[in-house]
Amino acid sequence: MPRFASFRTRAGFTIQVGLLLVIALVLAGLVLTARENILGQGMATGFGFLDRSTGWPVNVSVIELSARSSYARVLLAGLLNTLTVGALALLLATLLGTVLGLMRVSGNLILEIIGTTYVEIFRNVPMILQAFFWYAVFTHLPSPRQAITFADAVVLSNRGLVLPEPEFSAADLAVLGLAALAGVAASVLAARRGLRAGRWLALSWLLLAGVLLWAGRAPGVPMLSLPELQGLRIAGGLTLKPEFSALLVGLTLFGAAYIGEIVRGGLLSVEPGKLEAGRALGLTPGQVNRFIRLPLALRAMLPALSNQYIWLMKATTVGIAIGYPDFFAVVSTAINQSGQTLELLAILMLGFLAVNYTLGFALNRLNERLKLKGRS
Numbered sequence: 217m218p219r220f221a222s223f224r225t226r227a228g229f230t231i232q233v234g235l236l237l238v239i240a241l242v243l244a245g246l247v248l249t250a251r252e253n254i255l256g257q258g259m260a261t262g263f264g265f266l267d268r269s270t271g272w273p274v275n276v277s278v279i280e281l282s283a284r285s286s287y288a289r290v291l292l293a294g295l296l297n298t299l300t301v302g303a304l305a306l307l308l309a310t311l312l313g314t315v316l317g318l319m320r321v322s323g324n325l326i327l328e329i330i331g332t333t334y335v336e337i338f339r340n341v342p343m344i345l346q347a348f349f350w351y352a353v354f355t356h357l358p359s360p361r362q363a364i365t366f367a368d369a370v371v372l373s374n375r376g377l378v379l380p381e382p383e384f385s386a387a388d389l390a391v392l393g394l395a396a397l398a399g400v401a402a403s404v405l406a407a408r409r410g411l412r413a414g415r416w417l418a419l420s421w422l423l424l425a426g427v428l429l430w431a432g433r434a435p436g437v438p439m440l441s442l443p444e445l446q447g448l449r450i451a452g453g454l455t456l457k458p459e460f461s462a463l464l465v466g467l468t469l470f471g472a473a474y475i476g477e478i479v480r481g482g483l484l485s486v487e488p489g490k491l492e493a494g495r496a497l498g499l500t501p502g503q504v505n506r507f508i509r510l511p512l513a514l515r516a517m518l519p520a521l522s523n524q525y526i527w528l529m530k531a532t533t534v535g536i537a538i539g540y541p542d543f544f545a546v547v548s549t550a551i552n553q554s555g556q557t558l559e560l561l562a563i564l565m566l567g568f569l570a571v572n573y574t575l576g577f578a579l580n581r582l583n584e585r586l587k588l589k590g591r592s
Contacts, residue, residue: 250558265554266291272553274541276457287550294546295567301464301542302529302571308464309471309528316472317479318505331476339473344534346470351462351538360450371443371450377461378443381454388429395425459540463532471528478520482513515586522579526572543567 266288274281277293278300285293319331338346355374358364363373371378384392399418406417430439443453456464486509494504536545547564551557 247558254558263556263559265556265559268554270550270553272549274546275539276460276541287554290546291543291550291563294541294543295571297541297546298529298532298543299571301460301467301535301540302532305464305467305471305532306525306528308468309475312468312472313475314479314510316476317483320476320480321483335473335476337473338469339477341470343466343470343531344537347463347466347534347538350465351458354458354462360445360448363445363450369442371445371453373450374458375450375455376458377456378450378453379456380443381441381452383439383441384429391425391428392422395421459535459538462538463535463540463542466534467528467531470531471524474524475521478517478524479513481520482515482517483509485516486512515583518579518583518586522576522583525579526576529572529575530568 267286269284270287270290271283273283274290274293276297278296279289279293281290281293316331316334319327320335322328354376357372357374360371360373360375363371365371369380399421402417402421441452441454443450445451490508490512491504494508499507532542533544535542536548539545541549544564547560551560554560
């Protein structure tokens with residue numbers, strides 16, 4: 217019997233190796249054939265084009281770009297654009313989805329109706345249609361002269377949403393970074409010694425950094441750049457273009473509908489007896505949700521949340537439909553301009569694989585840390 221099992225193991229291993237070799241040979245044949253056809257059409261191959269100047273501008277970027285920027289820098293800008301809008305959408309959709317999930321299980325009829333209506337509307341309208349809708353809304357807002365202002369600090373017009381922008385130098389950012397590291401270290405040390413003052417120690421370091429920045433700033437130099445109407449434009453502040461704002465709002469509202477359902481399922485999975493025990497100890501409904509229900513529900517939610525987060529990150533490619541230069545849009549333009557189709561598609565796939573595998577790995581690690589020992 218052991219010899220038969222060993223034979224089956226060797227046979228299975230041989231079949232798998234053979235299958236991998238066949239797949240590798242097929243892929244290599246396809247690549248060589250494509251390369252031969254491309255060379256036959258007089259087109260260049262390889263990644264040497266990454267150092268060439270693009271010659272076309274990118275209207276939204278978190279790093280400085282010009283028409284003379286290289287393909288490598290423009291591709292990096294596209295990837296950073298995807299990460300920026302994706303990370304913000306994940307954060308905002310999670311916050312909104314948590315509120316929706318709590319509303320759906322609150323037991324309050326009005327809150328349940330509001331939550332259910334939201335989920336049914338935003339979950340059943342295609343994401344691309346929502347992106348078009350919000351882009352139309354943002355581009356039909358009043359001009360800068362008739363812009364909508366909030367507390368003279370936030371301005372909304374057809375040029376985009378303008379927010380107050382911190383004016384920090386490199387030295388200021390270094391001070392803040394060191395203060396954050398010191399705060400985290402103090403918090404960790406306090407937790408290891410069983411002290412409850414870790415949170416206040418971290419906050420104290422940040423407050424100290426704020427005082428140092430304020431005291432070291434030249435008189436009359438503000439710490440915030442506020443938006444201000446100058447002629448036909450709005451100067452100062454941080455401008456979020458309509459393309460970025462529309463994609464962010466669309467992703468947030470659409471993702472929150474699904475995350476709300478995941479949160480609702482996780483909350484319903486918590487045993488009622490544990491909630492009753494919390495109430496019996498005199499906890500308020502808010503404390504029961506904060507200290508008992510949400511932490512226990514998080515373990516049940518994480519696998520589904522991981523899939524939803526990865527899907528939401530991939531959905532940023534919808535931005536190409538409304539002119540947002542995300543990674544996909546930049547690669548598409550680069551293909552049209554350079555003709556390096558295979559190389560750019562390979563870069564695009566590797567970029568999304570790296571982002572999504574990193575996100576999935578981090579969430580899987582968190583799931584391993586939080587799950588109850590002895591349970592799957």
